[in-house]
Amino acid sequence: MPAAARKTPARPNPARELVFGSLWEYDPAPETADPRLKRRYDLFINGRFVPPRKGRYLPSINPATEARLAEIAQADASDVDAACKAAHKAFTQVWSRMPGQERGKYLYRIARLLQDHARELAVAETLDGGKPIKESRDFDVPMAAAHFFYHAGWADKLEHLASGRSLAPHGVVGQVIPWNFPLLMLAWKIAPALAAGNCVVLKPAETTSITALKFGEICQEAGLPDGVVNIVSGAGETGAAVVRHPLVSKVAFTGSTEVGRLILRSLADTEKKLTLELGGKAANIVFEDAPLDQAVEGVVNGIFFNQGHVCCAGSRLLVQEGVADEVFARLKRRIAVLRVGDPLDKNTDLGAIHSAEQLDKINELVKSGVEEGAVKHDNGCRLPAKGWFFRPTLFTGVSMSHRIAREEIFGPVLSILTFRTLEEAVEKANNTRYGLSAGVWTDKGSRILKMSTLLKAGVVWANTYHKFDPTSPFGGFKESGFGREGGKQGLLDYLKVA
Ligand code: NAP
Numbered sequence: 001m002p003a004a005a006r007k008t009p010a011r012p013n014p015a016r017e018l019v020f021g022s023l024w025e026y027d028p029a030p031e032t033a034d035p036r037l038k039r040r041y042d043l044f045i046n047g048r049f050v051p052p053r054k055g056r057y058l059p060s061i062n063p064a065t066e067a068r069l070a071e072i073a074q075a076d077a078s079d080v081d082a083a084c085k086a087a088h089k090a091f092t093q094v095w096s097r098m099p100g101q102e103r104g105k106y107l108y109r110i111a112r113l114l115q116d117h118a119r120e121l122a123v124a125e126t127l128d129g130g131k132p133i134k135e136s137r138d139f140d141v142p143m144a145a146a147h148f149f150y151h152a153g154w155a156d157k158l159e160h161l162a163s164g165r166s167l168a169p170h171g172v173v174g175q176v177i178p179w180n181f182p183l184l185m186l187a188w189k190i191a192p193a194l195a196a197g198n199c200v201v202l203k204p205a206e207t208t209s210i211t212a213l214k215f216g217e218i219c220q221e222a223g224l225p226d227g228v229v230n231i232v233s234g235a236g237e238t239g240a241a242v243v244r245h246p247l248v249s250k251v252a253f254t255g256s257t258e259v260g261r262l263i264l265r266s267l268a269d270t271e272k273k274l275t276l277e278l279g280g281k282a283a284n285i286v287f288e289d290a291p292l293d294q295a296v297e298g299v300v301n302g303i304f305f306n307q308g309h310v311c312c313a314g315s316r317l318l319v320q321e322g323v324a325d326e327v328f329a330r331l332k333r334r335i336a337v338l339r340v341g342d343p344l345d346k347n348t349d350l351g352a353i354h355s356a357e358q359l360d361k362i363n364e365l366v367k368s369g370v371e372e373g374a375v376k377h378d379n380g381c382r383l384p385a386k387g388w389f390f391r392p393t394l395f396t397g398v399s400m401s402h403r404i405a406r407e408e409i410f411g412p413v414l415s416i417l418t419f420r421t422l423e424e425a426v427e428k429a430n431n432t433r434y435g436l437s438a439g440v441w442t443d444k445g446s447r448i449l450k451m452s453t454l455l456k457a458g459v460v461w462a463n464t465y466h467k468f469d470p471t472s473p474f475g476g477f478k479e480s481g482f483g484r485e486g487g488k489q490g491l492l493d494y495l496k497v498a
């Protein structure tokens, strides 16, 4: 029993009832660090914060309370043009002439500053995006710093990436990122770009720009030369202006397959290099011989991490028939104790759904699952009265033709299917337009190796899930995109190889 547990006469959340009996509940444990938010955030161009030329701002909302957090500048094409020109000037006059060793020092400095500001960044990320503080504190922010530390080490060793070949940076890189891991996706993009000697114009997602603009403050604190990093917040048109800008010679995009397709089309008549990190519908495959406790934890982490707003979420559970009932029973017990609520509470497992639109999309797909004949199970917990929340949900009786088995839900919803043989598992796992990630749970090493070659997915986790490391390349097959981020392969995508 945690020290903070106390008796409460109120009707408890069923999640708590199961564990402590109907009278017990946790005390709130809010994270109290000051996120040091400004009332208004301007664009970060050429080392300075500047208002958008047309003077347009949009609010950034806290999805857990629907409260307005700050006003975010909306860049138009002329602001994007100024940012690209600043980046180009910084590239030709400063960054491309600087020895790798010196560039590396800036990356180290940024990494250390991310650590220094870790609590402030974690709280800002949680307020703006709705993810639980334990995730932004223990995953997003430390991983963002880790990416800068890792790439700092490469900055003066690039010649070892492809021996005998000549390597050169692209110049100005245009980057567009989504809202599910705002600071981490920024780090995945900016750290390798800078290590490789490029300068950057980055557009964060419209709804989660605060930590990206705080990152601008960190660039200033690190003394990064003006124009090496530029952050242009705004909506989809701002992103389109970044990727189409003539000074941008490489584009890196993370987001939906639909927008990825638009970008691919819009760049088809240009020389620009492009990498796309898009959606996913991963299979998490549990064989009969798997250590079931461990597998169930991995399945829960695979789908409920960040409310399921994860491109590589294990959103389809494929479980071998002999253990299907047992695994389902354990999953039901496990989700019964997941805590949904205030993202700033350190005990929260599932925070807020990122936006009202995303909640509508989840509701629509869940409704289609019920209508198509699958059986829905959720943990029945009480949801906060304000904000956007969704209960952890399992679907049984799912068949491959159901929309919930085919489409990316991007929410805390797991579709459970069964299989008899390894071949059937592989067939079902690969029967998707996506190919980003997969998980395999089995006691047998040779089966892991066989599965990892048969599964058409960029990442295959074995007896674990959602393990990330800057040294390890990440990326997709098929409609999950192309190109890699992380590791040597990711860095090579930021270089011209001749
Ligand atoms: P999204 O709608 O595609 O948006 C991604 C980014 O693109 C946002 O910054 C968005 O701006 C911008 N954008 C929109 N239209 C654009 C256009 N025509 N040209 C250029 N940029 C444009 O995706 P999302 O809903 O934010 O993110 C969820 C999706 O991202 C999911 O499908 C998920 O699987 C995928 N994702 C993939 C990975 C990966 O590594 N493979 C990682 C994370 C997420 P606004 O914010 O203003 O819309």
Ligand code: MG
Binding pocket: 060, 061, 062, 063, 127, 128, 129, 207, 208
């Ligand atoms: Mg927000």
